[in-house]
Amino acid sequence: MNVRPYLIPNEPVIFEEEIKKSLFITYLAHTPSSDAAKAFVEQIKQKHPDARHNCWGFVAGRPEDSMLWGFSDDGEPSGTAGKPILAQLSGSGVGEITAVVTRYYGGIRLGTGGLVKAYGGGVQQALKLLQTIEKKITTNLHLSLDYGLVPLAQSIIKQFDGTEVDAQYGSNVELDVELEVLHVEDFTQTIINRSGAKIIVTDLNNI
Incomplete structure (x- = not known):
């Protein structure tokens, strides 16, 4: 399991541009799972039922986890929309993100190279507007202790940026x-050492 934090979108982004009379509208949103990504795609399709194409790509987990990637050309020539969208997302270093690019056809053909540039470029521009936050990978620990050790436990929890839930x-x-999972080992060792092994620590995710 990779426990390092990664970036996720903080809020949705919309970017519009007109290319040879075709209107391209790029939507970016935070989607923490494949199901959430697909639901967002459906939401945009319902918003633009009269659009010629709603092409999309998503990275539904960690940025580097290609098992959770997906894309669709939605009727555009194969390889001209979904792949360029996904290429921009997967290269951005941002996880849990979906891009949907809605196209209203303007009557002028762009050719395969033009389509790749339009779809990939729209996502690239939208990503420049994206604000991100860091997602930390956390776990829950259970501490069992005497009343007299509460101040010590609370000071160590604070030292490791833990949250009492x-x-x-x-x-x-x-x-x-x-x-944060990154700190579990050091936190446990510190608690055991400073309490003389009187504070019992259990990782609730590993029971």
């Missing part, structure tokens, strides 16, 4: 903490 106070204190 739940706390149960019974005969013992039970804390659930969300933490």
